[in-house]
Structures are given as C-alpha cells and as structure tokens.
Amino acid sequence: MRRARRLTIALIAVLGVASAACGGGDTESAGTVTVFAAASLTDAFTEIGDAFTVEHPDTTVVFNFSGSSALVTQIVEGAPADVFASADPSNMTKLTDADANATEPVVFTTNLAAIVVAPGNPTGITGVADLATDDLIVVQCAPEVPCGRYAAQVFENAGVSVSPKSLEENVKAVVTKVTLGEADAGIVYVTDVIAAGADAEAVEIPAAVNVVAEYPIAVTAGAPNPDAAGAFVDFVLSDRGQTILTSYGFVEP
C-alpha cells in the first residue's frame, strides 16, 4: 500500500512538472508582434521597432535576430513568429515551399558587399584583385550562408582567385576576425562595416563586379497576430522605415 501511495505521489509530481513545462507557450498578448529578422538587420530593425511603437503605442515589438536559415528552421518547426525578414531570397523560398507565409514576400531593402579591413587600411588594399595573394589572411563566409555565396560571386565577377584561410559561419564572425586583427580582410556587407564603427573600415567594391543582396519580408502563415504583423511590414516599407534603413547603410530597392 505504502509503495502504491508513493508511486502515486511521484507520478503526480512528474505530471505536474510536465504540464507546467507545456503550458508556458501561449501567453501572447493581443498587442505583441514577434519579428524574426536576419542578424544583419539587428541595429536597423531595433530602431524601426522603437519608431513603430511610437506610432502604435498599444503594440509591443519583440525581435528574434539570427541567421536567416536558422530562423526559417525555427518558423517551420512552429516558432510563434508574426513576421519574417530574410537576408536573401533563397531562405524566403524555403518558407514559401513549406507553405509557411501568409503574404507574398516583398523585397524591402538591399545591401551591397564590401571589403572590410582594419582602421586606416594598413595593408593598402584597393580592390578585390589585391586579395588574391597568400601574404594576406583573407576570411569570408562559408558557401552555405548567403554572404559566402555573394563573396564567391564577387570573386567570380572580378575574375580573381582568392584562397581564404577560413569560411566563417556568419558575416559578423568575418567582421570580428578583422576587428580583432587576426585577419587582414574579409568580404562582408556595407552595413556590417558601418555597424563596426571605428573598429573597421570599408574598401568599396565597384558596382560592375559587386552583387546586390535582396532582403524579402513576409507575414508568416502561423502568425499569432496577423493584423499587427501587416502593420509592421507596412511600416518597414513606408518612407519612415526606409529612411531608418538607409541611415544604416542599406539601399532602397
């Protein structure tokens, strides 16, 4: 008898813990819009979020910034996102293929590639062609992530063959390697160099060999708050939203 009672108590305890763990998910208030956005949008979207809440005082904006492909995985696996802003069309396509978007994706901004170097450009890099030497430590993104595909495209457009020392997992890691002085140069987005402030400098890549990275945005199919999500997307596309994006180095499409 005693054993049976103990078993019951233990089971109740276990079930209690389990149900508490499951019950925490759906406490979303009606006024919250959850935005999943590419890591490169961190600074610009944070300011856009502040400006949005000034216009819509009843709405709270919550951000989840990460690599676009990680975000797609999270959304397809059921993360409660209202809006998805991707750093490239291919990750948005993954969302569309999974029938996980409610609105047609719209390109809301673009970004250009640039060479990131240490402040003062100590190695005197003037263009992409200068990177094709083993005397420099060049890093770029891995081919699996968008910035890696863009870097490969830039090298191909310029007709140079570069041997990078490392293929980084995301664009911020490339910037970090250069700002820490471990790498001499890297291929990143213009906005990343601006975000690095005084720690890094950009060497422009001429338009003839450069690539244009397109950023699409869409409301997700499972959006808990589709109305606020639509309002947020409209705000990003508005003049006010575009001005903020431009101030961080993005280019209007």
Next chain:
Amino acid sequence: MTRARPRGRRVGLPVPVLVLACVAIVFFALPLVGLLWRTPWADAWTYLADDDVLTALRLSLVCSLWATALSLVFGVPLAWLLARVEFAGRGIVRALCTLSMVLPPVVGGVALFAALGRRGLVGEYLDRWFGITLPFTTAGVVVAQTFVAMPFLVITVESALRQLDTRFDDASRTLGATRWYTFRRVTLPAIRPALVAGAVLSWARALGEFGATITFAGNFPGTTQTMPLAVYLSLETNTDEAIVLALVLITISFAVLIGLRDHWFGRPDRLQGTATA
C-alpha cells in the same frame, strides 16, 4: 524495508527514485530517438560518402585525441598540485583552471585570440620570434579543444587524489622510493579509474567542441573544419545531411563510452556489493 526480488537483485530502490530515474532516462533517450526517427535512411550513404565528411571526421578524431593527450600530460600534474600541495591562493588557481568549463565557448575563443592570436599577448612574439601562428591552423583546433576539455580531467583526477589515502604514498617513501617513483608506481595506479574517466570526459568534450574552435581556429575543410562545424554548416542548407553527420558523431561517441565503461570500470554488478552497504 529492502525486499528480496525474484531475480536475486540485492538493491531495493524506493519507487519515487525509480520513477524519477526513468523520467531522466526518457529525457535523454527521447531526443536521440527523435533524431533516429528524422534520419533519412535512404540517402544516408550518399551524404556519408562525401569526401568532406570523411575529412572532417578524421580531423575530429585526430584533434580530440591530441587534446586528450595534452590534457593528461598537463592536467594530471595540475590535479596533483591542487590536491596535495598547500599554497596561498590555491582556491583562486583552481577556479582559474576550471573557468573555461563555464565560459561561453565563443568567449573562450576570443580569449584565446587575446592570448595566442596574431595580436595576442604571447601570440605576437610566437609569430615574430618562432614564426608560429595558431589561428586558422589544425594546431589551433587542438589548443581550443584542450582549453575547454582539460578541466573535466583536472576535476575528476583531483577529487580522486583527495580521496586517496596518503599513507600508501608515505609507506612507499619510507621503503626508499623516490617521489617520482612513488607518483608513477603508487599514486597513478591507485587512481586509474579516475584517470580513465577524466580522459574520457575530456575526450568527449573535445570531440563535441564547437564555439571555441570556430572562433579561434576558424572553419576550413581539411585544416580546421571538425565534425561539429560541418554539422552546423550543413544545417544551414540541408537538414537531412546535418542529421546524418550528427548521427555519425553520436554513434562513435556512444561506442567509445560503452566500450570503455565495461573495459575499465569493471562490470556494474561487481560493484554492487559496496553500493548496498
């Protein structure tokens, strides 16, 4: 209260303990079962036959074994120092040497840059005087893995040394053995299970190391791309491939952990006599 059970089990476990233990087992087993369930078995071989995968696997095994060897060579003396020698600031030294366990690995990687990078405290002189650069090299992978893995060995061995009766050492010394001989022939054999356990723990940690490696050593196939890095990057484009790669890593670790357990720690049933006391 202990009851004899039909199959001669000598340990009567309280039911709540048993239930909680089962919950713990399910907690660990379920994600693995989920992974197996998601595995695209039909395509598995295509992903595995990829040269890059084999390269990453080989690199992972070589680097993690090096890291384990370095952890043993430097970690055992460190554990001995911490366990046996009284000195001022011992607590601080111990905390310092195990800090990398709690440090976010990416921060560990940045810290390694600050010390051993091209612009690092020591790294600058390594480069200038000896032409040695660690970032973006296979040696850098070993350094990053050793940095995060060695504390597991130090803690395990130190606690074993503390529990060891020092009278064995004293007896050896009174019989005329040198300190070095005593350390090798009396102390080390006595803590063999802890040595093996510590080595296995640090090997497992080194094998799974991700953050410090990708930060300090970067990611390049053949030189610094270990399996965890390959898994992470394939997750960016192809979830199926990532799962297959992860499964390879899990299978190897699992086989080693099971094999070593039976071989080195003795069978669990032989230890039961002491456990029931």
